[in-house]
Amino acid sequence: MLMCVLFANSSGNVLLERFHGVPGEERLHWRSFLVKLGTDNLKGARDEESFVASHKSVHITYTVMGEIWIFTVGKDEYDELTLVEVLFSITSSVKDVCKKIPTERVFLDKYGKICLCLDEIVSQGMLEHTDKDRIRRLIRLKPIAES
Incomplete structure (x- = not known):
């Protein structure tokens, strides 16, 4: 299951988060852990350079994109390789929207469209779509196959 997708700024403030299957009392722990992980490792990192970590038997991938930090957390079949694919889909969709x-x-100006993209990429903790063009059509509510 894909447990969390979290966006934060370089000051450590959470901009957007989506948790799946994580109890409310554990979410604060994950927020603070991920922000600390970003603070420790993302200062001076190149744009879209991927990092991998593990914590409490879950896998974490994260990257920096401009002023935005992006984290994905998964367990079971969502190992590092799958999370990197999710991270790539998210970064390419965010760049496309922005x-x-x-x-x-x-x-923050494009927040609504970014949320729509995220909903198309991850649904109820499962990876749905990874193709940027397909995601772009879905958030515009256009049919996938145009006549």
Whole structure:
């Protein structure tokens, strides 16, 4: 299961989060753990450089994209390789929506579309779509196969 997708800024403030199958009392732990992980490892990292970690028998992949940190957390079949694919889908969709590497301001301006993209990529903790063009059509509510 894909347990969490979290976006934060470089100051450690959470901008967007989606938890699946994580009890409410554990979410604060995960927020603070991921922000600390980003603070320790993402300062000075290159854009879209992927990092991998594990914690409490779960896998974590994360990256920096402009001023935005992105984290994915998974367990069981969602190992590091699968999470990197999820992370790549998310970063490519965010860049597509924002038309460039996002600043915090651009990210927040495009918040609604980014949420729609995230809903198409991950549904109830399961990976749904990874193709950027398909995701773009789905968030516009256009049919997949156009006549």
